[in-house]
Amino acid sequence: MEPTTFFYTFLLTTFLIYIAHLLIRKKRTPPLPPGPIGLPLVGSLPFLDPSLHKYFADLSKKYGPIFSLQLGSKLAVVISSSSLARAVLQEHDNTFANRDVPETGRVFSYGGNDIVWTPNGPTWHMLRRICVHEMLSPQSLDAVSSIRQQETRSTMRHIHASSGNKVDIGAEMFLNVMNVVTNTMWGGTFEGDKERESVGKDFKEVVANIIDLLGRPNVSDFFPVLAPFDLQGIQSKMAVLRDRVDSIFERMIEKKSYDEGKRTKDLLGFMLRMEREGGDSKTPFTMSHVKALLMDMFTGGTNTTATTIEWAMAELLNKPDILKKLQGELDQIVGKDKLVDESHLLELHFLSLVIKETLRLHPPLPLLIPHYPSSPCTIGGYLIPEGTRVFINVWAIQRDPSNWADPLEFKPERYLQQGLQRDFGGKDFDYFPFGSGRRICAGIAMAERMVGYLLATIVHSFDWKLPEGKDVDLSQKFSFVMKKAIPLVAIPTPRLSKNELYN
Structure with missing residues (x-):
């Protein structure tokens, strides 16, 4: 066959398949959710906006709170209302309890052996x-x-040493959380502060790149048949990052000594003992599980916490009256002659409102982690076929004017109104920044403590101002974790009564 004839035959075949697809779509009972038709083969891929959460929110205004779009060979459904989110995450939680694992997620989690990507079942429960x-x-x-406490005091001393100079708040918070996580994971296995600082710097760069790759569109996910070819090289880049982290894991595992007859005090020691014993009676527990869980703790527990604090500080600097009110509460509960302690958090009620409002406007994962129905399911009168990638646009739901008055305004006091008391448990489907159902984030309790303690400390210990001529920038950069488009840089001034408190 001549090349020209082959080309026209290919175009005609593609067009006929496309028309057949449209006819089948219209005849389904119940029908698929409405949505843009897209192009043959690629669907709506060429029209995706980098700010995917906003793009989906705009499409929901045109097609409704549930719509579908073809992304390559994959069908995607986007949920943008609280009632439909309840249907997916509560009423049909078991059906939607699995994940659509991206190829980069499979690589970085040692084959999908972590808590995020493992399918619902005995291994995930373990x-x-x-x-x-x-x-x-x-x-x-x-x-x-x-x-x-030790790491937070260390951060406070470091910021104090930078008084009057510019401080990258997000970077400081990341290093703090990273040090907490590493110390919690494997205890005192570092040989002094230099090694811990070195590992922290390595992880900061690697975690940022991992988050970037997880959020980057990958043709392998839209056309799974092409995944082995890794046409964009994204999987190979993720493999390089995973290997860098793996070398640190191997170093810590090799150095970790544990007594088989005693229960170890840190997570790594416990997991190594469990791995040696082979898991529980029903489910094996392997070294891949050990490393995948460690990877979850670093990527899930560091970037999201540091980013949330950075967003909170940006909103407070944008609303100086709210910042002063928070400092007033801290002065009343803690006093200027003492340092904040975690025991104060239960009494810092306005602080908790500030954190809630920050997470309403800036949920760490704006589209959560896509769900994957294990069987066909009807939601809102529309069919969601098995294997569909289901996005829950929590960013849009938490800014929905039908749920919230002045939805774009940072108003911590709104939760004092009757009927607007909210928590992070995923029971209220106009507010669920950590997800809901059985796949709700496992680290909520730690996130509450870390964000509350760190934010209270830096607000209580310092006054903050922006560099000369700078305004607060609240623009967002969409990724797997929602970041500030421009890092928050501010200048601290000590505000405690005694200089020795900083030392």
Whole structure:
């Protein structure tokens, strides 16, 4: 066949397949959700906006709170209303309890062996039990409170040494959280502060790149048949990053000594003992699980916490009256002659409102982690076929004017109104920044403590102002984790009564 004839035959075949697809779509009972038709083969891929959460929010205004779009060979459905989010995450939680694993996620999690991507089942339940009961239970968090205090005091000293100079708030918070996580993961296995600081710097760069790759559009995810070819090289880049982290894991695992007859005090020691014993009676626990869970703790527990504090500080600097009110509460509860302690958090009610409002406007994962129905399901009168990639646009839901008055305004006091008391438990489907259902974030308790303690400390210990001629920038950069488009840089001034408190 001549090349020209082959080309026209290919175009005609593609067009006929496309028309057949449209006819089948219209005849489905119940029908698929409405949405843009897209182009043959690629669907709506060429029209995607880099700010995917905003792009989806705009499409929902045209097509409704549930719509579908073809992304390559994958069908995607986007949910943008609280009632439909409830239907997916509560009423049909079991059906939507799996994940559509991106190729980069599969690479960085050692084959999808972590708590995020593992399918709902015995292995996932085992992994969640390890996280919730061995590291993230109230008792476990209390046991390592001294680590959080030590690192927070260290951060405060470092900021104090930079008084009058510019400080990158997000970078400072990241290093703090990273040091807390590493100390909690494997305890005193570092040989002094230099090694811990070195590992922290390595992880900061690697975690930022991992988050970037997880949020980057990958043709392998839209056309799974092409995944082995890695046409964009994204999987290979992720493999390089994973190997860098893996070398640190290997170093810590090799150095970790543990007594088989005793229960170890840090998570790594516990997991190594569990791996040696082969897991529980029903489910094996392998070294891949050990490393994948460690990877979850670093990527999930560091970037999201540091970013949330950075967003909170940006909103406070944009609303000086709210910042002063928060400092007034801290002065009343803590006083200027003492340092903030975690024990103060229960009394800092306005602080909790500030954090809630920050997470309403800036949920760490604006589209959550896509769900994957294990069987066909009807939502809102529309069919969602098995294997569809389902996005929950929590960013849009938490800014929906039908749910919230003045939805774009930063108003912490709104939660004092009757009927607007909200928490992070995922029970209210106009407010669920950590998700809902069985796949709700396992690290909520730790995030509350870390964000509350760190934010209270830097607001209580310092006054902050922007560099001369700068305004607060609240623009967003869409990624797997929602970041500020421009890092927040501000100048601290000590405000405590005694200089020695900083030392």
